[in-house]
Amino acid sequence: MDYNVLIGGAAGQGIDTLSYIIEKTLKRCGLYVFSMKDYMSRVRGGHNFIQVRFGDKPIYSHDEKFNAIIALDEDTVNLHAKSLKTSGKLILDKSISDNSAYLSFDFKAVAKECGNPRVAGTAAVGVLLKLFGIPLDVSHTVLDDEFKGDVLNANIKAIDTGYNMAKQIFNVTLGKKDDNIYISGNEAIALGAIAAGVKFYSGYPMTPSTSVMTYIAKKSHDAGIVVEQVEDEISAINMALGASYAGVRAMTGSSGGGFALMVEGISLAGITEIPIVITEVQRPGPATGFPTRTEQGDLRFIIHSGHGEFPKMVISLRSPEDAFYQTARAFNIADKYQIPVILVSDQYLADSGVTVKPFDFTKVTIERHISGNEALENGVYKRYKLTESGISPRIIPGKVEGATVLIDSDEHDEFGHITESQDVRVKMVNKRMKKFKLLKEEIQEPLFIGAENPDVLITCWGSTYGPVKEAVDMLLKDGMSIGALSFGDIWPFPTKLIKKYGKFAKMIIDVEQNATAQLDSLMRENALIKADEHILKYDGRMMSSRYIYERVREMTKASSLY
Amino acid sequence: MNTAFETYETAWCPGCGNFGILNALKDALTELGLKPHQVVIASGIGQAAKMPHYINVNGFNGLHGRALPPATAINIANKDLKVIIDSGDGDTYGEGGNHFIHAIRRNANIAHFVHDNQIYGLTKGQASPTTAKGQKTSLQFDGVILDPVKPIKLALTMGAGFVARSFSGNHEHLKKMMKEAIMYDGYALLDIFQPCVTFNKVNTFKWYNDRVYELPDDYDYTDLDNAFKVADEWGDRIPIGIIYKVEKPTYIDNVSFLKDGPPLVDAKLDPMMAEKYLDDFR
CATH class of the missing domain: 3.40.920.10 (Pyruvate-ferredoxin oxidoreductase, PFOR, domain III)
Structure with a gap:
């Protein structure tokens, strides 16, 4: 049915x-x-x-x-x-x-x-x-x-x-019980953030991201969350960073155009090592583009957002369920590594409503990684203390008597004071990039679906998961040896499974809702694996499983694979 | 002198007007009985914005023009902290102009000290938003052709509840104004004349000394119409002091759970408290 x-x-x-x-x-x-x-x-x-x-x-x-x-x-x-x-x-x-x-x-x-x-x-x-x-x-x-x-x-x-x-025409077998929830991607992000203890959200309305902010604002009083509509997205990210510095979990979000304005703040989060979670709900660009439609055109822009070199994490969201748990996880990662974590969605996921099992709130943990007096050495606090891991103990301003917290957008020494020293510069770059190395151990490999060691391997990321999954199911029924890798965590780029399955596959088909196959370029760069074929759609309308199914059939037939 | 706020050597030019501001600030904080960990100074970029490095308090030395957004959020996140901004005229009225307008609307509890030297120091002598029309600079070779921003008038227009001006060459006055601004409940703008001894050859210590006068004790700073007139006084005589001051509900006052509850930073976090929201989706 x-x-x-x-x-x-x-x-x-x-x-x-x-x-x-x-x-x-x-x-x-x-x-x-x-x-x-x-x-x-x-x-x-x-x-x-x-x-x-x-x-x-x-x-x-x-x-x-x-x-x-x-x-x-x-x-x-x-x-x-x-x-x-x-x-x-x-x-x-x-x-x-x-x-x-x-x-x-x-x-x-x-x-x-x-x-x-x-x-x-x-x-x-x-x-x-x-x-x-x-x-x-x-x-x-x-x-x-x-x-x-x-x-x-x-x-x-x-x-x-x-x-x-009217008269009944179609036969519907009703479900035995109604124990699911019905939720959109944006609502799931908002709920994940609330569960994770977000206390401050600053943002400027921009389709299709606005309903994340709207849902949090509805719960503002009940959950004690300040939601501030700001004058521009520059203010949005700088405010969120101020709130996070002062010790609360903070978040901002927008679509591509607003995110573009936030980029200086992402760089600021990088050098100041202030945790922050940002949502980018993509729509087709460039510039104003297609305001109400869908695309996955911002991936490389997001990964490279912010001038200079610093660690960040980028997580693409597959479904409302994924959005809920990954948003909650993003706050823990941001706090643990003191970095910006960017959640990537799009209009398709943002606005689509889906029935899913109720989210399990007992699976959400809150890990703040905040220190107290123990972070002081002889009564002195170094915000950027050089450590083995690159992560410095973080204290909250005003919470440790006698200790002050100085953060700086300039290159700084361990205390946070401006420096021009070559030696300190190298140490600080190394410190930040050590966190990137650690982060690589944190990332989740893509989700694999389909037949083990398939001849035909689809690669995709984010919200194309749904259509790809259904297309793979249809093709498996046709007897095709096919599987798909659906990337969620996408920066640092996970390479293990793509290397593993890429070796076996006779044909790799990269499926993306953009014109330039950005995931394929990441695979080549990071895993030395290259797609043979592409299914790319960039008309602003989401590809369906049928669309993918038909194209995979054509491609495999043309190469005499099937 | 109290040394609790001492730190780090400064990179300002000898004789810089910023020293007067730093000294007045240290004295103001000491006289108010504040401890370093209770105070946060937010700043942008520029010579003035280096202040958090020269005084031992919490510091958020962020991006150019962006001192106000984090300062606002720091106040919202922890209402127990005393939030101060030290930044320049370019940072506040130029790059950060949009934030300036909207920060006044928000009325968070911030004492905003603008080191107004009417020139760009850090980038070596270009015009700032407050440089006088006609003044020749290292970039405006034929003189500035734009009218200057009038910060006092702009703040009054936006409805700021505390608008004052002082001069870094008058220690006692500046210290008094700083204490007033820090103790004011809401957004307080203190525009401070700060001679740039290297790049502004017009607005020197002598130039300001020859012109500034203190508003008299019987000046009624609650009279907005009159405040606009005082804000317009410029030329041979320039007033310093509290030009306008009234009580207004702050951002914190306007959000009941912030006003009546503990600071946001002390909120207990528990994912299970949000589980009930699943009912919205059943």
Whole structure:
């Protein structure tokens, strides 16, 4: 059982809310759900749509063909009717089209009867739920959470009326119980940060990263977290560094354009050795690019962000589940090595909703690596004390009587004082780079999926994990010897598994949502392994598993591998 | 003299106006009974911004123009620390101009000491945002063609609750102003005339001595309209003193859990406290 529906309309028609009702209702029926948002950078008009895929097994990505479509405007009909499966149904108001091939209803009249012109779309949702035989009472629990008073009553009446206007067509086996959560990538980052004890978040709104900040702000008072909307991203990172210096866990985040402004601060974190966690939720660039769409074009920029040479860690996120645990882990690594840790996501992961097992908060540990009096030698504290590991004991300003903490963006001596000494310079560079060496032992190798020692090896990173996993499953069913390495930790670059599997593979296909195959360049540089073929997509729309599947078939056929 | 704040040799030119500021600051901190670990000085880049190296307190010597954002966050993260900024006119009104405007809006508890020498010292003599129009410099060979920033007026316009000016050549006055600014609850701007003996041949000790006068004891610093007039006095007579001062709710006051709770840095961290938020996603 694997169904796929789409709801489309203009900005301002409420498709977010309508889709949310569908998604949450399906989820509460114990089904697995995956939703993907496609929206334009405007507040009114244009064409937006949300795809909702659901079934009885975990779903990792979106699909391109639909069993049902709700069209709130004519554009949706013109653009998406052709993507309906043979048995697919298109639901619309009769004012848009009375073509008998479609299921057209007078939703406007229903809305009028319900006493609220805004609920016409809710009636269409009622029709959709009936097509799949989804219990109406579950949808009521969702409406009950979303609306109050008259608006709630109008929505319930509308969904009921719509439901009774249609007939069931598709068979859905409902789940036995609803014990999953339904969450987006950005929400999972926010939740991971809160669990890890973030106390200060400074940021400037930028699509598609904003909802990380929004969720933390919602919990601000309950969790005691200061969320400050700043004048620019330069302020965002410099503030977060100030808060971290003063002893709290601090975070900032943006998309590529805002991250570009933060780069001087990343360099500052590097030389001052102040822990910080930064999220970069990518969208297509250069410059303003495609504000609301997806791409993986910033990887090398992120890895090299910040002038000068210093250690940093870059972790790309595969899924909401991964996002939660890796965000919490990022804070521990930042504190342990006193470095910037950058989490890399993208619009696809940011906005997609996925049903996953509830996160296990007992797996989140908080390791601050903060010292007290014991860090003093004869009553004196050296912030940049030269040690075997390169990591200097860190104390918090004001917390150790008689000790002061001096950090400096200039090259400095062990006390933090400006220096111009060649000797001290070399010692300090070596100290910082020792941490990079240690960090290499900390990194996680990529996740391997598929047949052991496969002929065909896919390489990918971050959010392409979902589509790649489903494509590999389809190709395995076809009998192909195929596997994939999905990179999460990506800097320092993990080389063990790519070297291991790269040797056996007859064909390496690098799959990335960018134009220049940036992961492939990292593999060549760090592991001396080179992809034979590439599947690259940079039109701002996420590749689907079907897209990858078809291209792998073509490539392997062309080389007579299969 | 109290030696608790002594440290490190300075790299300032002999006779630099910064020495007067350093000495006044050490005396002000001593007279306020503060201990080195209770104070943080944040700074950007420039000669003034080297202050954290010349005085034994906590120091955040960050990036050019960026003293205010970390200083604000340090106050938010630990309201028990006394947060001071020492940075120059270029750092504060030029590179950091955007932060200056918004820091006033935030009103975090910061005493901001701007070493205003009306020139760029560290980069050797170019115009700063406060260099007089027409003044020839090492880069503006035909003289500066821009109007200068008027920091006092700008701060008043943005609604700063404490706006003052002093002169590094008047130790007692400067020390008094510093103590007032440090004790003020909220953002306090103290613009300090600081002769650059090497690169500013116009605004010398004599130039300032000939012009500055102390605002009289009966001056009403709560009168905003009048403060604007005083802020505009420039030329033969330039006023120093507290030009404007009123009480305002601070950033901390505006966030109830910061105001009523312990400092943020003392918060207990426990992942399990966040588990209940999973209900948002059921």
